[in-house]
Structures are given as C-alpha cells and as structure tokens.
Amino acid sequence: MKSTIIHLLPLKLILIGLILIGFGTGSVSDMHAQSHVNDSFLSVPNGPYVSVQTAIDRLETQCKILKGQLEVLDPATSTYRTVEAKYDYYSTILQALYDGKTVKESLVTGLTALLNDRYNVFTKQEKDQIKQESISLLS
Numbered sequence: 280m281k282s283t284i285i286h287l288l289p290l291k292l293i294l295i296g297l298i299l300i301g302f303g304t305g306s307v308s309d310m311h312a313q314s315h316v317n318d319s320f321l322s323v324p325n326g327p328y329v330s331v332q333t334a335i336d337r338l339e340t341q342c343k344i345l346k347g348q349l350e351v352l353d354p355a356t357s358t359y360r361t362v363e364a365k366y367d368y369y370s371t372i373l374q375a376l377y378d379g380k381t382v383k384e385s386l387v388t389g390l391t392a393l394l395n396d397r398y399n400v401f402t403k404q405e406k407d408q409i410k411q412e413s414i415s416l417l418s
Contacts, residue, residue, distance in 0.1 A: 320406070321390050323414060328382035334417050338373040341416065342366060357400065364398040368409065372417075382417050389413065 328334065345366040352359040372389035380388065393406055401409070 320394055320410070321387055323383055323386050323390070323410075324418075326383065326418070328417050331376055331382060334382045334385070335373065335376050337416055338369055338376070341369050342373060345369065360398050360400050364396065364400050365409065367398075368393050369413070372413065386413060386417065 329337070345362055348362045349359065349366065352362060368389050371392045372385045375385035375388040376382070390410060393401070393409060396406070
C-alpha cells in the first residue's frame with residue numbers, strides 16, 4: 280500500500296502542475312485581452328483640441344455644475360454617486376491641465392481614472408459615453 284502511494288505521488292504532482300499551468304495560461308491571455316481593451320479606451324484623437332486655457336475654463340464650469348448637483352442630491356442615492364464620480368473624472372482632467380499637461384495628455388489621465396472607476400458606478404457603455412462627451416467638450 281505504501282509503495283503504491285509513493286508511485287502515485289509524482290503522478291499527482293505532475294497533474295497538479297499541469298492544472299496550475301493551464302490556469303496561468305488562461306490568465307495571461309485574459310490579461311492580454313483586457314490590456315487591449317484598456318489601450319483602446321485610453322486612445323484619444325490627436326485633435327484638434329481647444330487651448331489649455333479654454334479647456335480649463337470649460338472644465339471649471341463643468342465641475343461647478345456637477346458640484347451644484349451634488350449639493351442638492353441625497354448622498355445615499357446612486358445618482359449622487361454617479362454625479363460624484365463624474366465630478367472626480369472632470370476634476371482629474373482639470374488637475375492634469377493645472378499640472379502643465381496638454382489637453383490630450385489630460386484627457387488620457389482622466390480616462391485612466393475613469394477606467395479604474397473607484398466608485399464602480401459606470402458600465403462600459405457609460406464610460407464610453409463620458410469619454411465621448413469629454414472629447415467633444417475639449418475639441
């Protein structure tokens with residue numbers, strides 16, 4: 280009995296190793312596919328974009344509008360969380376402009392934050408829509 284278990288042990292280890300390699304391979308291709316989706320989402324047109332100052336003015340206005348909405352919404356609602364996430368998105372782009380980045384670079388910075396979606400409130404379609412809205416705002 281003992282010798283049978285000893286003979287089967289290497290076979291079990293090989294089988295477990297193959298299973299783990301299979302899981303690892305699937306994960307790598309999944310990560311590659313996700314990376315391709317992320318790269319696509321983060322790509323923005325080369326322009327033309329408005330000047331940095333015009334972009335700052337437009338984003339400051341957008342942030343004021345969103346801030347005003349936050350003041351009247353109930354923080355316990357999903358609408359509040361959605362508006363708050365959009366406010367953070369536009370604020371991220373605005374901060375990048377303040378930091379001296381170009382309009383295009385600032386958009387990518389904002390899109391990176393939107394992609395991570397720390398509030399976890401947006402669907403992929405909503406993220407795409409917000410992306411298009413911000414490109415239109417700054418073009």
